[in-house]
Amino acid sequence: MTLTVQDSAETRKLRHAWGRAGKRRRTISLLLVAPLFVYVLLTFMLPIGMMLYNAVENVELMRAVPETTVALGQWKPENPDELPPDIVFTTFLHEISAAPRNLVGEAARRLNYEVSGYRTLLTSTVRKLRTMSENLSEEGAARRFMAGIDTRWEEPAYWHAMKRASSTYTPYYMLAAVDLGIDDAGQVVQAPEEQRTYIDILLRTLKTAAIVTAVCVVLGYPLANLMVVASRPFSIALIIAVMLPFWTSLLARTSAWIVLLQREGLVNSLLGYLGLIREPLELIFNTTGLYIVMIHMMLPFMVLPLYSAMKGIPPHFMKASASLGAHPVRGFLNVYLPMTLPGVGAGVLLTFIVTAGYYITPSLVASARDQMLGYFIAFFANTTINWGMASALGIILLACTVAVYFLAARTVGVRQLAGLK
Structure with a gap:
């Protein structure tokens, strides 16, 4: 009986010591992640909260x-x-x-x-x-x-x-951002036809981002594959060529494209010298120039996730499919392509989001008809000092971005997008 009571007391002491050790470990873990939590709060959650507030503030x-x-x-x-x-x-x-x-x-x-x-x-x-x-x-x-x-x-x-x-608080800015308004009777109605602009701008932004992303997939997939299968010196040269835009000023790259694509630029001069054109082509300050420059800017965002995914695929997988009698096209479609889909999904998501939010490049190389939503957000924030309208347009763009993310996560998977599986 005495032994049983003593064992019970020892067990309670061990449990108490174990509980204190576990509490200490949890405290240390919380202290380690606290700086990251504060950083996310100050640089991500707080700005979004302020944007949401400015979109409805009416004082x-x-x-x-x-x-x-x-x-x-x-x-x-x-x-x-x-x-x-x-x-x-x-x-x-x-x-x-x-x-x-x-x-x-x-x-x-x-x-x-x-x-x-x-x-x-x-x-x-x-x-x-x-x-x-x-x-x-x-x-x-x-x-x-x-x-x-x-x-x-x-x-x-x-x-x-x-x-x-x-x-x-007012719904005015959020309604105006989608071409709606409130009439004198208090009903939500569509804005007058001459004032309906933001839905067209939003659709133009999404269309531009989708086209740039699709072209980057077409160009980036074989380029990333070439970087994987090429010899080491050539592969290093390709990686440097892809990374070089990240090491160059965004404004300098955009200005260089303006010089290259203008009527007397290098591209028109070369085409004229080869006899392919008689008159200089309009390649800048229009839709064509916007797509050319944006594709060049966004291509690294597509190539790098693809390269990372392809690099992790063992090369003997395709050899095994060929040894089992599969045609190279069938082996690519059934073996290689499915294994690269996480890289494709991550590249598409990253490219689309960055393209949709771009401001400097479209404002410099596109025409007035091709300006994207980011230009108007900057216009309301910097020129007219209309924080409510700038915040409302920012929320609309954020909502579209979140929708695209959830679509990609549902199609490819969150873990695959994060490279965890």
């Missing part, structure tokens, strides 16, 4: 005229032709006349997204309000005063637009 009007936004929130119009009550006019006049100029400018810019010309209307109204001396306490006085400044204040569309822009 410009609330900062400039907070009481007016509250009054507009209480206004429940029964039809699109209804004007707000007099309290909205009066509150708006008193607030906008005393609001700081920078906040008025931000509010005017935001309202101009809703209705073209709103910025001019608001800024001209504010200038006249600075010298306002009328008593607006009488019923309807504020409405008559604003109508005297500009008759557009009597149009319900401008007040409905202000009501849409008065909430803390």
